[in-house]
Amino acid sequence: MKLSNLKDLQTKALAAALNVKGREVLVERLAELGLPSKKSEAYRYFDAESLFAKEYKTLSYLPKTIDEGEKIVIVDGVVASAPKGLRIYYEACEQIDLEHFDPMYYLGHLLSPHVIKIEIDGDVELDIEHHFTQSDALISYRIVLYNQSNRHATLYEDFVAEDIENTLVLYGYDMHIARDSTLNVVKLQTMQDKQYNMIASNRVNVAKQANVMLKSFDLGGDQGLQMLKVDLDERAHVEAGHLLYLNEESKRGIVSQIIHKGEYSTSKQEAKNILDGHARGIFDALIRVEHSAKYTKAEQNSKAILLNEKAYMVAKPQLEIYIDELEASHGATTGQLDEKQLFYLQSRGISYVEARKMLVIAFANTLIETVKDSRHQERIKEAFESVFYTNH
């Protein structure tokens, strides 16, 4: 399958090309938004067209018997194992957001008529491990996650690639965070070689008085983009943090929309980007405060450190506000390491090279330390240092 063949197709032709029936609304939305290209606002800084021009083999997604295991393990889009008692099954997705800004959200749903549905019941910690084993493949799957009211769950997500190359992964979540509940999601991606590219298109619906914390630690190579749309109801809260460490020619980042719909909703989004080599980092983030969202508090910030003069950061923090009764701030900075801090460390006998490393790790740590669980915090720190020291 070559995704570029879907370019500029109208609804009927698109439905035929994708071989889908009865999901016209989704096909219409995809046709309306168009396949991502350099002209698409959300994909302007990402080289989607080169990924879509490749020929990929498609995989069959026949559900297998789910083995019992400590983690949820998903191999090439199919659930292989899951903890005992967890409600996890395949089902058609009932609640698709028809206002998502990302065409790949709709393409993902169209390519995955049956989604992996996870119902979290109780205060739990879940590990999800995504395995990719196929080269030259288009791996497409979606996960729908529900948690229950008054419950507090945490999800740790990791990615493991076997010796593969030239694969494109399209995946993403529809998360429904129930009233008065909390969901923490911590995602760690460390793939360094050119094994697979990924577009992860997510939608997060946060109900009244619910809290969601989304933390992503992206230390990957090559191309990867996270698309994120968050809808906040009354007194709902989202805290999103994104750490990006890139080198060589990689292009990765986040494109997000956080939409305040309910009164007293709050959001805090923070990106820390460390760019080396010829890498390009992307932080294209919009916060929209709708008429219905009086007394909103929104905060957004991106900081980037360039370790090489050829590295490049695209930082586009944006606020779209329709009311007066709110508190909102946003900002972005891109620069080198702080020379005062460097000098301070050197003045204590620490070499310039070592001082630089300490400051880069410190910059990353300020975000890593927002992960409260010390075991996972340590694991992410180790992963970061391992990737960073490999390159320095």
Add this chain to the structure above:
Amino acid sequence: MSTSIMDIQNLQAKIGDKAILKGLNLQLEPGKVHAIMGPNGAGKSTLSKALVGHYDVEITGGDIVYKGKSIKEMEPEERALEGIFLSFQHPVEIPGVNNAYFLRTALNAKRKHEGKEELNAAEFLRLMRDHLEMLGMKSDMISRSLNEGFSGGEKKRNEILQMLILEPEVIILDEIDSGLDIDALRAVSEGINKMKDGKRSFLVITHYSRILDYIEPDYIHVLKDGKIIKTAGPELVAELEENGYDAIEEA
């Protein structure tokens, strides 16, 4: 002076286009406390920066000879490893760098430079705890980020903690007393006095004489318009207090 540990010879330096030090001469004697006093803008902080190789300061003439060798071309870390220490007037905050980790890295860099075995984490923590207690610092200083969110007094105590652990030979204290209450001033002074061993030299840069009540100086040098214009014993402090710096110029 052949007995000096540091000999600053006709030092000229500028920051940007502005000449600040204009032929400064000063010899630091081993085991002595030298206090530099002077009005605002005289060049006191520029002198301290020049001695440790700060990037702001460009040396345009003269020399700094330390233990018989010119150090003016040396990198800041080399000067530190050789035993020169500056307690900063405004220590910078470094979020994400753990205080203990930073200080152990610095100490082990110095020990390695001296051909000594590096300290492991447990050995270092024991050493750090002993000093924390002596300085009246809370034990959470071990795990906090370097200077982040520290009060003015905590930052200065942290500078002294670093000095105690790194055991330098020439100690430059730039306005160490600024922003300290009386208890902090006493603790900081105790730390400094503990370092006096008859070999180490101190260069105490200050606006006010208050700190000199706690750290008894051997020499007072008056710095004005980029030069040392007078050197005398501790009795000069009283004269400065009474008549100010202008009177010294006239003298």
